[in-house]
Amino acid sequence: MTDTPASSTGQMAIETILTHEGRSPEDQFGFVNTPVYRGSTVLFKTLSDLEDQTQRFLYGRAGNPTTESVEAVITRLEGAHATKLVPSGLAAITIALLACLKSGDDLLISDSAYEPGRVFADGFLTRMGITTRYFDPRIGAGIAELMLPNTRAVLAESPGSLTFEVQDIPALAAAAKANGARLIVDNSWASPLYHQPLKLGADIVVHAATKMFVGHSDVLAGTVSATEEAWADVASTRTLLGFFTSGDDAYLVARGLRTLSIRMEAHQQRALDIARWLEAQDEVAEVIHPALPSHPDHALWKRDFTGSGSLFAFVLKPAPRASVAAFVDQMQIFSMGYSWGGYESLCLPVKPGKARSAKPWSHEGNLFRIHVGLEDVDDLKRDLADGLERYARSR
Numbered sequence: 245m246t247d248t249p250a251s252s253t254g255q256m257a258i259e260t261i262l263t264h265e266g267r268s269p270e271d272q273f274g275f276v277n278t279p280v281y282r283g284s285t286v287l288f289k290t291l292s293d294l295e296d297q298t299q300r301f302l303y304g305r306a307g308n309p310t311t312e313s314v315e316a317v318i319t320r321l322e323g324a325h326a327t328k329l330v331p332s333g334l335a336a337i338t339i340a341l342l343a344c345l346k347s348g349d350d351l352l353i354s355d356s357a358y359e360p361g362r363v364f365a366d367g368f369l370t371r372m373g374i375t376t377r378y379f380d381p382r383i384g385a386g387i388a389e390l391m392l393p394n395t396r397a398v399l400a401e402s403p404g405s406l407t408f409e410v411q412d413i414p415a416l417a418a419a420a421k422a423n424g425a426r427l428i429v430d431n432s433w434a435s436p437l438y439h440q441p442l443k444l445g446a447d448i449v450v451h452a453a454t455k456m457f458v459g460h461s462d463v464l465a466g467t468v469s470a471t472e473e474a475w476a477d478v479a480s481t482r483t484l485l486g487f488f489t490s491g492d493d494a495y496l497v498a499r500g501l502r503t504l505s506i507r508m509e510a511h512q513q514r515a516l517d518i519a520r521w522l523e524a525q526d527e528v529a530e531v532i533h534p535a536l537p538s539h540p541d542h543a544l545w546k547r548d549f550t551g552s553g554s555l556f557a558f559v560l561k562p563a564p565r566a567s568v569a570a571f572v573d574q575m576q577i578f579s580m581g582y583s584w585g586g587y588e589s590l591c592l593p594v595k596p597g598k599a600r601s602a603k604p605w606s607h608e609g610n611l612f613r614i615h616v617g618l619e620d621v622d623d624l625k626r627d628l629a630d631g632l633e634r635y636a637r638s639r
């Protein structure tokens with residue numbers, strides 16, 4: 245099976261793609277994994293080789309067998325034309341945006357999108373003469389009314405990784421297409437296992453590979469995948485900017501991907517178990533998880549997703565900062581930190597209201613984002629229950 249070329253593996257299930265795509269033991273003396281390739285210089289044997297430029301690899305910056313081993317897997321999973329591994333999730337977003345936009349263009353970004361992407365648009369893109377406007381994540385087909393003649397890109401993140409609004413990707417894609425704009429979707433939450441935006445009409449899909457793909461909190465990486473139509477712009481933008489991901493980092497992304505399906509399944513189950521449990525707790529005002537029937541976008545999630553991720557949010561009843569500190573400071577298992585996707589659980593107080601401009605975040609109470617890791621679920625619940633008791637006592 246491992247010797248089968250990609251072209252003849254059309255009908256493979258996701259689990260089989262994850263374990264077999266992107267490696268060729270016959271090229272590696274029979275060793276299962278594509279090893280870490282480190283290298284800048286690639287040698288040419290003859291003058292003809294140098295002049296023809298037809299070797300598979302010409303120079304290290306363009307990539308090497310280790311980076312390609314990751315790209316092949318994501319291309320298959322997303323149903324993309326091609327994929328590039330890039331240094332971070334944020335780099336994936338900035339490359340995708342720069343691939344679609346030039347001076348004088350207009351950009352629409354979901355109000356729920358990853359904040360550093362907004363900062364890039366408001367700062368860097370503004371300096372380049374590109375305008376950015378924000379839209380209500382639940383706008384759906386109504387985005388057509390926001391389109392200007394020069395709107396050339398729409399950036400969506402579904403669901404938003406702090407507030408978890410699910411976006412109507414087919415509707416956004418149709419409106420973008422009608423206006424000659426491209427739709428970029430950040431698919432980090434669901435991974436391509438549970439959501440495939442290109443099949444719903446998107447043009448470019450980005451991932452913070454740092455999160456679920458890597459799965460162990462030890463590497464930063466991103467991927468950009470695109471349709472055939474959008475690919476040339478993505479590839480040339482990455483090349484011109486000089487972004488490269490090392491073989492060492494690529495190796496760890498590839499290694500993470502091999503176990504992605506069983507990890508996603510475990511994270512999904514545990515997150516849902518804890519989300520349902522939280523819904524029944526006194527101090528909890530709201531649990532925000534698209535796979536729960538109580539979520540306002542549950543129907544949309546059911547239509548467009550086949551599973552859910554490790555990450556969701558909940559709101560605790562209004563209380564002062566000291567109560568938030570009492571909740572998080574003495575946790576035994578949950579830790580506080582940015583990022584997510586590792587084996588370890590995280591619980592982070594967040595304030596989405598600061599960044600939003602199109603659709604204010606108006607929930608009363610304190611919002612927390614939770615990444616459910618691979619610890620025992622009962623231990624995790626006990627940790628949360630103790631925290632909720634401290635929260636209630638100090639409120």
Ligand SMILES: *Cc1c(COP(=O)(O)O)cnc(C)c1O
Nearest residue numbers: 332333334358405432452454465
């Ligand atoms: C973390 C994250 C990013 C950025 O990824 P980095 O690798 O940290 O740059 C982008 N989008 C989402 C949804 C994220 O959670």
